[in-house]
Amino acid sequence: MGIKGRIHSVETFGTVDGPGVRYVVFLQGCALRCKYCHNPDTWNSACGSESDSEDVVRDMLSYKSFIRSGGITVSGGEPLLQAGFTRDIIERAKQAGFHTALDTAGSVSLDCSRAVLDAVDLVLLDIKSIDDKQCWSLTGRGNAETLATLDYLESIGKPVWLRHVLLPGWTLERQQLHTLADHLAQYRCIDQVELLPFHKMGEFKWKELGYQYALLGTPEPTDDAVSMAREIIEARGLQVLLRNHDIETKSKKIG
Numbered sequence: 001m002g003i004k005g006r007i008h009s010v011e012t013f014g015t016v017d018g019p020g021v022r023y024v025v026f027l028q029g030c031a032l033r034c035k036y037c038h039n040p041d042t043w044n045s046a047c048g049s050e051s052d053s054e055d056v057v058r059d060m061l062s063y064k065s066f067i068r069s070g071g072i073t074v075s076g077g078e079p080l081l082q083a084g085f086t087r088d089i090i091e092r093a094k095q096a097g098f099h100t101a102l103d104t105a106g107s108v109s110l111d112c113s114r115a116v117l118d119a120v121d122l123v124l125l126d127i128k129s130i131d132d133k134q135c136w137s138l139t140g141r142g143n144a145e146t147l148a149t150l151d152y153l154e155s156i157g158k159p160v161w162l163r164h165v166l167l168p169g170w171t172l173e174r175q176q177l178h179t180l181a182d183h184l185a186q187y188r189c190i191d192q193v194e195l196l197p198f199h200k201m202g203e204f205k206w207k208e209l210g211y212q213y214a215l216l217g218t219p220e221p222t223d224d225a226v227s228m229a230r231e232i233i234e235a236r237g238l239q240v241l242l243r244n245h246d247i248e249t250k251s252k253k254i255g
């Protein structure tokens with residue numbers, strides 16, 4: 001028997017959440033309320049379906065031939081809200097010989113997350129805003145735990161793919177980007193910075209759930225603004241990967 005947890009959905013042929021082809025398991029539950037969230041149906045930790053870490057990895061193994069050169073990614077929601085479940089999936093996947101990745105906003109305390117961070121091979125860490133005050137406005141939480149998570153990952157030499165959503169009027173501002181670039185340039189653990197231009201692909205879910213979408217009037221970024229962001233980050237010697245609308249909304253409900 002493994003550890004019980006709640007799952008939102010599974011993507012069996014993921015190509016954006018880590019290297020190679022990935023089996024991506026999206027866990028249910030998130031304490032943040034990002035204004036641009038394209039999966040608000042992951043928020044409620046009581047929804048989704050109950051599963052068992054042993055069953056998750058057994059299902060993953062049935063796709064072994066596809067993901068041999070990739071691996072497994074535990075995403076969300078916020079997977080660190082179910083740290084024991086997440087850690088057990090990762091450890092079982094590693095025992096089966098797979099590369100493992102964790103997709104997280106790092107918004108829980110290190111007391112809860114440390115063992116998962118120690119176990120996983122790669123962390124996809126999403127910094128919502130380098131400005132703590134802006135982070136509160138944008139997500140309902142500050143960025144202290146995320147930045148402490150990055151410090152810890154640096155201290156243990158864990159590879160990180162840093163993620164950052166470019167939101168016009170918020171994070172996609174010259175000064176914000178310079179501050180972010182200055183901060184990130186200190187870290188040797190960051191292999192690449194993934195810049196994710198804001199999009200409204202998940203807006204329909206907000207409507208379906210009866211939530212008010214706060215960014216209705218916010219435009220998607222222009223190419224020039226995205227290029228400006230890229231140049232600012234690259235100027236600090238960081239490798240940038242631009243992701244254009246290929247972070248798909250999560251729709252494959254299991255169970």
Ligand code: SF4
Binds near residue numbers: 032037040042
């Ligand atoms: S951390 Fe992710 S799942 Fe949670 S609110 Fe933000 S975008 Fe949505």
